[in-house]
Amino acid sequence: xxxxxxxxxxxxxxxxxxxxxxxxxxxxxxxxxxxxxxxxxxxxxxxxxxxxxxxxxxxxxxxxxxxxxxxxxxxxxxxxxxxxxxxxxxxxxxxxxxxxxxxxxxxxxxxxxxxxxxxxxxxxxxxxxxxxxxxxxxx
Numbered sequence: 001x002x003x004x005x006x007x008x009x010x011x012x013x014x015x016x017x018x019x020x021x022x023x024x025x026x027x028x029x030x031x032x033x034x035x036x037x038x039x040x041x042x043x044x045x046x047x048x049x050x051x052x053x054x055x056x057x058x059x060x061x062x063x064x065x066x067x068x069x070x071x072x073x074x075x076x077x078x079x080x081x082x083x084x085x086x087x088x089x090x091x092x093x094x095x096x097x098x099x100x101x102x103x104x105x106x107x108x109x110x111x112x113x114x115x116x117x118x119x120x121x122x123x124x125x126x127x128x129x130x131x132x133x134x135x136x137x138x139x
Contacts, residue, residue: 032139049096
């Protein structure tokens with residue numbers, strides 16, 4: 001390997017890290033057969049509201065084997081609940097507000113620990129903003 005050059009960090013300084021992971025780990029606990037509402041305001045790094053115009057948003061709950069338990073999206077309303085902006089429409093807006101409403105069908109799953117992911121996407125990007133444990137307590 002004559003043409004191979006090995007570069008060593010001789011200053012004993014730590015190497016820089018570039019982190020593009022914006023997701024925050026937040027655990028959610030709900031009660032079986034009870035509705036639940038989660039109010040969020042998505043902001044950028046300077047604290048300004050993230051413009052959600054022309055974005056899609058999905059809240060997905062999975063079992064520990066990564067099989068979907070239920071999914072809520074701002075583009076559809078189904079038996080598990082709805083995900084909308086603060087005005088209750090099925091589009092997101094420039095104020096960064098998202099309301100996740102989970103009705104009793106969504107919380108009627110078998111009590112226990114699941115995991116979830118909140119993804120915001122448009123035609124050019126898709127980002128996980130929140131993830132964590134989704135626990136359903138016994139009623």
